[in-house]
Amino acid sequence: MAPFDISSLLARRASQSDEGAIVRMSQRARELRAKGQDIASLTIGEPDFDTPAHIQAAAAEAMRKGLTHYSPVTGILELRQALAKKLKDENGLDYAANEIVIANGAKQAIANAVLALVEPGDEVILLSPYWVSYEITVRLAGGVPIILKADVDEDFKAPPARIAAALTERTKLLILNSPSNPTGAVWSRPELEALAEVVKSHPRLMVLSDEIYEYILFDGKMTSFASLPGMRERSITVNGFSKSFAMTGWRLGYAAGPAPLAVAMARLQSGITAGANSFVQHAALTALSAPRDDVEKMRARYEIRRDMVVKALTAIPGLRLAPIPATFYAFPDVGAFLGRKAGNHVMDSVDTLCDWLLEEHGVATVPGSAFGDPSCIRLSFATGEAELEKALARFAEGLNRLSA
Incomplete structure (x- = not known):
């Protein structure tokens, strides 16, 4: 043998x-x-x-209070309510707490969204250059990555006409990362408005907008894709605490989207990992409510x-x-x-x-x-x-x- x-x-x-x-x-x-x-x-x-000292102190205080047990799969209500306020005040997005799912990092929030939407054979538009985990997650879901390249002369942003030409009846999702890893590019509001017109032209296209770098902005203004007319129901907004608050090891992210999608994402997360760390979520409440000095x-x-x-x-x-x-x-x-x-x-x-x-x-x-x-x-x-x-x-x- x-x-x-x-x-x-x-x-x-x-x-x-x-x-x-x-x-x-x-x-x-x-x-x-x-x-x-x-x-x-x-x-x-x-x-x-x-990680800023006041956020560390909030985590320690939460542990002293015994907040070390399982959290709800979707995240503690107080944090989801605080995120709903943040998204409305800072991003012009109107989400209820039940449309927000807290995850173990933004990477898991992305995976939840992709796995909740993409079935084998569905096409997903990836705008190259792109963060490598997008392609990994799409392939894990059985999706077909359709890679559209933009080069340095285009500031690494594919024009909407190129995106429109790549759409087929099998296209299900477009992943947008602005500000972008790896290029640092930011899509302006007019550029996003032109992209929104392309999205409206397709009967089932959704957009996953990864906005994890929103606070690390030097020039221009941040615009959330879902804030554009007609895009709320077509979008999943992903963000987290790792980059802006220097909380990479804390593993806390979130996704906001239409209620049926939030339910599907929570169902998937429940089967894979369950809820995010309880005392980290309480520390995140302090991160959101404290001054951003x-x-x-x-x-x-x-x-x-x-x-x-x-x-x-x-x-x-x-x-x-x-x-x-x-x-x-x-x-x-x-x-x-x-x-x-x-x-x-x-x-x-x-x-x-x-x-x-x-x-x-x-x-x-x-x-x-x-x-x-x-x-x-x-x-x-x-x-x-x-x-x-x-x-x-x-x-x-x-x-x-x-x-x-």
Whole structure:
């Protein structure tokens, strides 16, 4: 009898659920640091700030009060009511508490929405560059990703006409991320209004609007897609506390949408994980109700770093950079450097280039191929200014060293 081989029994979806290059590059950076090498890492999209003290104190107080038990699957009522107020006051969205589902992070909120809507064979429009988890979740649901690419000359925003041309009778969902990971792009209100007209033209198209970076905005104004006329019933708005409040490890997100969809999302969450952490939800109540001084301080620091990044990258001949009006990411186009050499080493792909920059210049980045664009590199500037300055110098030194 042949030896038992568990690998032959693994479901195919397990191999399709890896964030790939992001994990690989961050892990490789950690390994090199463990060996004593000086590595400047611009890989992970995680605030380098600690969670504000008043939010930490609120969690500790909730635990002291015994609020450590299971919470309702949809989340505690007080938090859903507070989020309904936040969405109305800040985003122009009118949702009842029963139309909001609290999740274990915005990533789960996205998964809940996709799994509640998408059936095998349904087409889902992904606007490239896109966050890799969108495609993973769509494929997990059996959906068919339809990838529409926009490049640096378009500020990484696909024009509505291109989106309209991609719609078919099988299209079910479009995923919109504004402000965007990995590009930092923000869709203006006129651009969103044009997109809304495309959505209205399709009999069953829904839009998942991921707005997790809404408070990390430097230029322009944030517009929630669901606030546009006729889009409330066509939209799921996803947000969370990880980025703006520096609460990544707390794992708390939410989705707001029409009541039947909220019921379906809650039903799915009940079967997979149940309700989010109880005392974290009480801490989130404090995050929403307290003054946003800490949030603004972090945003201002990110803006300083954005300016550092723009200054450094625009000084590199051959590199192309779109505006970065929000988030803590830059997504420079390095296509002009592909095919160049360092000695006998040919940069035949952006993945090869990122590996070389890490190995030879001690700067860790993420290849744009992870986000659907093999001509770009993502740089996260959610790191201290001294580390960022060092990383940018190494990045420029590496690119400038390459010869045709």
